[in-house]
Amino acid sequence: NAGVTQTPKFQVLKTGQSMTLQCAQDMNHEYMSWYRQDPGMGLRLIHYSVGAGITDQGEVPNGYNVSRSTTEDFPLRLLSAAPSQTSVYFCASSYQGTQGYTFGSGTRLTVV
Amino acid sequence: GQQLNQSPQSMFIQEGEDVSMNCTSSSIFNTWLWYKQDPGEGPVLLIALYKAGELTSNGRLTAQFGITRKDSFLNISASIPSDVGIYFCAGRTSNTGKLIFGQGTTLQVKP
Numbered sequence: 014n015a016g017v018t019q020t021p022k023f024q025v026l027k028t029g030q031s032m033t034l035q036c037a038q039d040m041n042h043e044y045m046s047w048y049r050q051d052p053g054m055g056l057r058l059i060h061y062s063v064g065a066g067i068t069d070q071g072e073v074p075n076g077y078n079v080s081r082s083t084t085e086d087f088p089l090r091l092l093s094a095a096p097s098q099t100s101v102y103f104c105a106s107s108y109q110g111t112q113g114y115t116f117g118s119g120t121r122l123t124v125v
Numbered sequence: 126g127q128q129l130n131q132s133p134q135s136m137f138i139q140e141g142e143d144v145s146m147n148c149t150s151s152s153i154f155n156t157w158l159w160y161k162q163d164p165g166e167g168p169v170l171l172i173a174l175y176k177a178g179e180l181t182s183n184g185r186l187t188a189q190f191g192i193t194r195k196d197s198f199l200n201i202s203a204s205i206p207s208d209v210g211i212y213f214c215a216g217r218t219s220n221t222g223k224l225i226f227g228q229g230t231t232l233q234v235k236p
Binding site: 017043044046048053054055056057058061063069071072103105107109112113114115116117118119 | 129131134158160165166167168169170173213215221222223224225226227228229
């Protein structure tokens with residue numbers, strides 16, 4: 014098992030550009046989430062999904078879109094990048110909502 | 126929205142010392158989780174707690190789910206240099222799978 018795979022590992026964007034952060038898991042996990050991590054602020058939930066076709070907003074959803082067309086993939090889209098979106102982004106998955114989440118190794122995004 | 130208050134924010138201790146950190150919330154949680162993050166990596170699950178009052182150990186780590194379901198603590202005994210990292214608490218309120226994290230405790234261990 015590869016676990017949770019995030020691509021790319023690093024990305025630099027110009028303000029206003031769009032991009033998609035990819036997340037894939039091969040553990041047949043139903044639950045998937047996206048977090049952003051900023052210094053001193055812990056991990057903040059952006060969007061989450063409890064299964065294919067079902068998504069919901071977390072604590073900081075503005076500026077981000079998600080979709081869940083398959084169990085394996087949960088891409089995060091930045092529609093128009095802003096410097097405030099400079100952060101490290103983590104994708105995580107869980108077999109059931111009652112279990113702990115397994116995290117990917119992160120995508121470090123810089124918006125200039 | 127839901128918030129987890131984690132303390133202390135950072136700790137600098139001597140190797141061999143015991144460490145204690147805790148999380149509190151104004152909301153009730155059904156599950157408490159403790160994670161550790163090494164530099165450049167994603168968080169890794171250390172301990173999961175599912176019942177109020179539950180006390181669970183994982184090697185030198187011990188965590189408890191508070192009776193009120195609004196708090197949890199993590200103890201590390203006899204710290205070693207590889208304990209260095211950021212420790213996060215996380216809470217989940219229902220079966221939605223929505224997991225909220227505390228701000229983290231940065232631990233540094235002096236050999």
